[in-house]
Amino acid sequence: MEEEVELILDLCKEKMEAAVEHLEKELVHIRAGKASIRMLDGVMVDYYGSMTPLAQVSNISTPDARTIAVQPWEKTLINPIEKAILNANLGFNPENNGEIIRINVPPLTEERRRTLSKQVSQEGENAKVSIRSVRKDSNDTLKKMMKNGLSEDLEKDAEEKVQNMTNDYGKKVDKMLELKNQEIFTI
Template sequence: MDRQDTKRHLEEVKNAMSEAVEHLKNELVKIRAGKADPSMLKGVKVDYYGNLTPLNQVANIIASDAHTIAIQPWDKSTIPLIEKAILNANLGFNPDNNGEVVRVNVPPLTEERRKELVKQAKNEGENTRISIRNSRRDANEELKKMEKDGLSEDLRHDAEDDVQKLTDDFNKKIDELLDQKEKDIMKI
């Protein structure tokens, strides 16, 4: 066991932590911040000829203004399927259509709802922190096993310090993401 083994191990840890932060970013996108954004419909899947297909693969989605998302289907016969998919996604939206375009009105958020959304974002952040801590714990346990297999104690301590630095860096990224999301949600 040598420094190369610890570097390889640290890369694995960094990748796991990066994935956790990416997951947080994806979850935060789903929490609406008051203005219309096509990414609010990112998780919506349409039953398109028996296949659950992402909405963006059956229609063009744009924010036509601050409170409206317009969905232009490529096949007009899918309009009822798109409306049903949006309702089934439980996003709190009521789609309507004019035979050409499905429109989703994004109502303004109340102060109470904004606070709930901030709480939801912080909860997602805490779940990500737990994942980061679990990665750190697993990494340190693996380093102890590597020490038993011949890794020097100094290299293990250095690698544990590096794991802690990674943990601190990723926790800082989580804080930044949550701060930005809270500002977006609370901005009227």
Template sequence: MNEEVTFILEATKENMQNAISHLEKELVKIRAGKASPSMLSSVMVDYYGNMTPLSQMSNVNTPDARTISVQPWEKQMIPQIETAILNSNLGFNPMNNGEMVIINVPPLTEERRKQLVKHAKAEAEDAKVSIRSARQEGNKEVKAVGVSEDLEKNAEIDIQELTNEFSSRVDRILEVKEAEIMKV
């Protein structure tokens, strides 16, 4: 097979893999009932005038399945951490005991579970759109290379096989996450 076509196939596969990676990162943020330090990964705290990720200024742990504890390295940052968690729209109500911030993760209601599944499905669909646009881009690049018609058709078939493979991976990832969310 032509070297340029091989390069295009590799680039297309990489773009599709990036869509899967992005989907996995987004799905980690969707909580499925159990407390996890990654739930606070998007929280940014005003740290002496700089917006800093919470994990860079404190230890974030889960002492049990329903609690997240945030122990800042500087105790005077506790009010800013509480404010940042409240402002992050995660639905958490932080409390502090003077030493650390404690967050009780409420159990999910059936309605909230359905909303989270809907959100997970939307993320999966975004990943599929990214995969399809990688396919479209790959096919366009193969046509632009100007190889023989047979080589072009073979490359398009290979790109379609990649698309099918990555789309089914998205479906499997979504299936697992959906089961995790709906499990009471």
């Protein structure tokens, strides 16, 4: 029985960790006015008939805080890369000089900063809901195990551990949101 409880706790931790990782990925796509190569993570390019991540067909760099440079490994890819960036709906307007694509990341307006902050809060709330859902599922499983012979003390200890994990991951989410909001409101 104790092994099963440990298994449930491990699974709980794994799922909560996944919720935090998902939040991290979502926050990367919320741009904060500063250029980052990770802004182009989701861009897929048509490379000889198959959709390929942009990073696998080009060199991406940030020469300064407001510019992203994309240098294709093959010159024939300039136009497909430019189309892929436009089609990704990131709000960027790529400029191509025949050899390299430059993307200027415009500074954010105050209104846009507030909108992004609300979006960050929404993503954070989704992560917290996910974490609480994992807690509920874990506690329900523990209660079923108690009906099948798990001692009440073991069940209470496990429930307490699940609650502590929930609190810890909730704090991680809060910290991530705080850092992202600081990044958004830093001019």
